[in-house]
Amino acid sequence: MKKFFCIVLALLMVLSMVSFAGAETLEEIIAQAQTMPNEELFKKAIEEANGKSLLGIGNSSRGKTAKETFIEVLKGIDPNFDTTIEWTQPKNNTIFEALKGSNEYFVTLIQDGNQIQSKMLNTGELLNFVPYDWANAEGVAKENNENPLALQTLNKVFEFNNVGGASYKNCWDFVAPDVHPLFMGVNSEPVGKNFLYMLTRDDYAAIVKDAYDKLDADKQAVFAPTVEEMEAEAADLGFEGENIKYALAWIKLWCEQYHEETDDGPICTTLVDKSAAGQCGLLVYSKLRSVEESESVSVNNVTVAAYQDDYEGFGGYAYKHYMMIPKATQYPWTACAFIAYITTTQEGFKAWGKDMGGYAPVPACMQDHSKDGNKLDENGNRTDEVEFAAKNDRGYDWWLNEGKLIVEDPAYCASVADTMGDWIDLIIGMK
Numbered sequence: 001m002k003k004f005f006c007i008v009l010a011l012l013m014v015l016s017m018v019s020f021a022g023a024e025t026l027e028e029i030i031a032q033a034q035t036m037p038n039e040e041l042f043k044k045a046i047e048e049a050n051g052k053s054l055l056g057i058g059n060s061s062r063g064k065t066a067k068e069t070f071i072e073v074l075k076g077i078d079p080n081f082d083t084t085i086e087w088t089q090p091k092n093n094t095i096f097e098a099l100k101g102s103n104e105y106f107v108t109l110i111q112d113g114n115q116i117q118s119k120m121l122n123t124g125e126l127l128n129f130v131p132y133d134w135a136n137a138e139g140v141a142k143e144n145n146e147n148p149l150a151l152q153t154l155n156k157v158f159e160f161n162n163v164g165g166a167s168y169k170n171c172w173d174f175v176a177p178d179v180h181p182l183f184m185g186v187n188s189e190p191v192g193k194n195f196l197y198m199l200t201r202d203d204y205a206a207i208v209k210d211a212y213d214k215l216d217a218d219k220q221a222v223f224a225p226t227v228e229e230m231e232a233e234a235a236d237l238g239f240e241g242e243n244i245k246y247a248l249a250w251i252k253l254w255c256e257q258y259h260e261e262t263d264d265g266p267i268c269t270t271l272v273d274k275s276a277a278g279q280c281g282l283l284v285y286s287k288l289r290s291v292e293e294s295e296s297v298s299v300n301n302v303t304v305a306a307y308q309d310d311y312e313g314f315g316g317y318a319y320k321h322y323m324m325i326p327k328a329t330q331y332p333w334t335a336c337a338f339i340a341y342i343t344t345t346q347e348g349f350k351a352w353g354k355d356m357g358g359y360a361p362v363p364a365c366m367q368d369h370s371k372d373g374n375k376l377d378e379n380g381n382r383t384d385e386v387e388f389a390a391k392n393d394r395g396y397d398w399w400l401n402e403g404k405l406i407v408e409d410p411a412y413c414a415s416v417a418d419t420m421g422d423w424i425d426l427i428i429g430m431k
Contacts, residue, residue: 026332030129030325033336038133038344045337046074049083054331056087056338058109059095060321062351063087066342069350073341093190100125103328107335109151111321112190113410114197114417116148121410126324131340137362141396144407145361148322151343152352153359153407155399156195156264157316158305159390160280161271168280168305171211171313172223175253182267182281183258186424194413195317196251197420198406200239204314205247207404211313212246226253237419255427258282272297280305282316285357288391289372299373299388306403307390315403321352359396369393 033041056063067085075081090098095110096119108126110116120126128148134140145153158181160168168174174181186193198204212220212227230248234241237248261267261281268287270276274296291299306315323339325332342348349365352358356369371382373391386392399405 026127026325026327026329029332030127030336033333034130034132034135036132038131038337038340041131041333041337041340042074042077044333045331046078046081047333048331049074049334050078050081052083052331054083054085054106054334055104056085056107056109057095057098057105058087058089058321059111060109060352061087061089063089063109065351066348067338069347070338070341073347074337093188096120099326101328102326103330105326106329106331107338108324108326109321110324111319112194113148113320113322113408114190114194114413116322116324117410117414118417120324121148122414125327127327129323129325129336129339131336131344133340133344134362137344137364139363141361144409145320148324148410149339149343150320150361151323152321152349153318153361153396154321155285155316155318155357155359155403155405156192156282157285157403158280158282159271159302160305161274161276161278161301162303163274163277163301166278166280168303169308169311170215170219171208171305171315172215172219172250174280174282175223175250175257176219177222179280180257180259181254182261182270182279182283183254184262184264184267184283185260186255186428188260188262191319191408192317193421193424194319194408195406196254196424197413197416198317198408199247199251200241200244200416200420201409201412202241202243204406205241205243207314207406208250209243209246214312223249223253237423251424252427255424256431272299272301274298274301276301285316285393286355288388289355299390302390304390306399307394313404314406315399317406317408318399319408356391356393359399366396370395 056067064087067087071083071085096115099105099108130146130149158174160166184192199208226249227245230245234244234248264283264287267281267283271279271281272291288299291297305311323343325335329335344362346365349360353360353365353367356372360366370392372393373386373388374382375385375387377383
């Protein structure tokens with residue numbers, strides 16, 4: 001019995017030192033994978049996943065489409081390859097609880113930079129992987145997209161119903177008295193709260209201040225008391241930037257005045273109807289793609305605020321979908337291969353890239369949506385005649401620079417969330 005026990009103990013010690021078919025740790029596999037082009041990763045995935053059933057989890061249901069084409073690519077390499085991949089999309093922001101300590105999921109597509117940083121990256125629950133073909137892609141936008149690895153950047157933009165001649169020429173117009181923008185609640189969709197956190201970063205606070213300076217004296221007089229009130233508030237919150245009081249004033253007025261909606265779909269449905277004259281909102285840009293034209297409903301009833309030549313200030317905000325590997329994944333090579341496939345190839349990104357308002361860091365993955373609002377010819381091709389100007393997406397670079405999107409930064413969000421989160425909740429609670 002003693003001899004048997006010693007043999008078992010020795011085997012356990014060996015197994016504890018070797019995992020994932022020869023590599024000691026998931027970190028080692030990721031390090032190896034980051035040196036391999038896609039073709040090599042795909043072969044590794046075939047070896048690992050053949051005959052297996054895998055489960056992915058994500059904030060986007062489009063993973064269901066991408067995993068099917070991924071399997072087809074692997075079968076193209078090895079016709080005998082046989083696997084199934086299921087995809088689940090948890091509701092109500094429960095993905096973090098689902099992932100914690102679980103070995104059920106081989107890969108995740110996840111959003112909300114604040115919680116990703118504080119609950120997943122800082123704790124080691126999720127690991128980052130940067131594909132070789134991504135890092136070496138021509139024109140890849142690495143800044144703010146590499147760690148954690150972004151699948152795409154999505155924009156939520158200010159829009160308003162232009163029926164009756166309504167005018168919103170400055171981001172401060174959306175927090176003017178008696179204006180109640182339609183907006184998803186910041187606690188039902190945390191990326192909206194991250195947007196407010198990001199406004200306090202010095203470079204973005206400067207954009208808010210610059211827009212304030214562009215207001216005429218009468219409009220400045222309306223906002224000035226709140227701005228001055230926020231000077232002391234900024235010190236209490238621990239901020240030192242010279243423009244922070246302008247950002248806090250905008251945040252305070254926004255939280256006091258926005259009209260909460262449960263989803264961006266209903267916001268879009270409201271704004272495109274001529275009965276909503278003068279109403280405004282902050283919503284996912286891509287919702288305009290699915291508007292069905294009628295006598296009372298039209299995309300042409302809506303103006304994208306930042307597309308106006310004389311618009312001042314930020315035109316909305318951007319959040320990201322990130323691709324990460326759970327620390328307890330049982331299929332690390334397949335996770336790396338899947339991430340590489342959807343972040344470096346147009347076919348892999350197609351599930352997301354087929355619509356306006358979603359931007360991949362690798363330009364080769366992107367589709368052109370600059371004429372989505374133009375008329376079609378008899379062959380179904382876009383002409384140069386504009387029919388719905390609001391649907392002509394000006395692209396990632398334009399939105400970052402001319403559109404001045406407020407872009408989510410997980411590390412910054414996590415650094416201010418404790419203080420700013422309570423402050424924002426207090427304001428909303430007093431509405």
